[in-house]
Amino acid sequence: MRSLLARDWKLDVDTSTPGATEPIWTPVKGLTKFERSSDDNTEEDGDFDDEVGYGSSVVTGRTWQIEVEGRRKRTDDPVFTPDPGQEAIRRAAQIVGFAATIRVRWYRRDGAPDAYEGVCNVIDYTEGGETTDLEPFSFTLIGQGAPTAITNPVAGP
Secondary structure (H helix, E strand, C coil), X not given: CCCCCHHHEEEEEECCCCCCCCCCEEECCCEEEEEEEEEEEEEECCCCCCCCCCCCEXXXXXXXXXXEEEECCECCCCCCCECHHHHHHHHHCCCCCHHHCEEEEEEECCCCCCEEEEEEEEEXXXXXXXXXXXXXXXXXXXXXXXXXXXXXXXXXX
């Protein structure tokens, strides 16, 4: 058995116009970190009927988030042209309210079936760095509702 590589995660953002019937999936390039996690709320469910002394807990709520880091990218054109996926995330990070909601999908590109889609907001967007740095960026996507398992767009037949 061999370990999976973390670098095989891919993140796409839907860049279609609001109200479009079909998504336009645009890759967010330049990623150097991709980390999905959940924050679970649990409640104690134990009672006196457990005669061996073990407690019981029930998950009563769950949220998801994805933390991302990377390096800002551009084309080689003389006029600055940013990576379209990065630019969609950067723009969404500047909006407040319901209009800030975006749709993303994340999946493995190594043949593993892991693939999900969800609606989220962008928070904690940062950019900049030291004079000798390649310009970094980071952001967190906070989920709005449950993510949906999807067919991996790069999985084989």
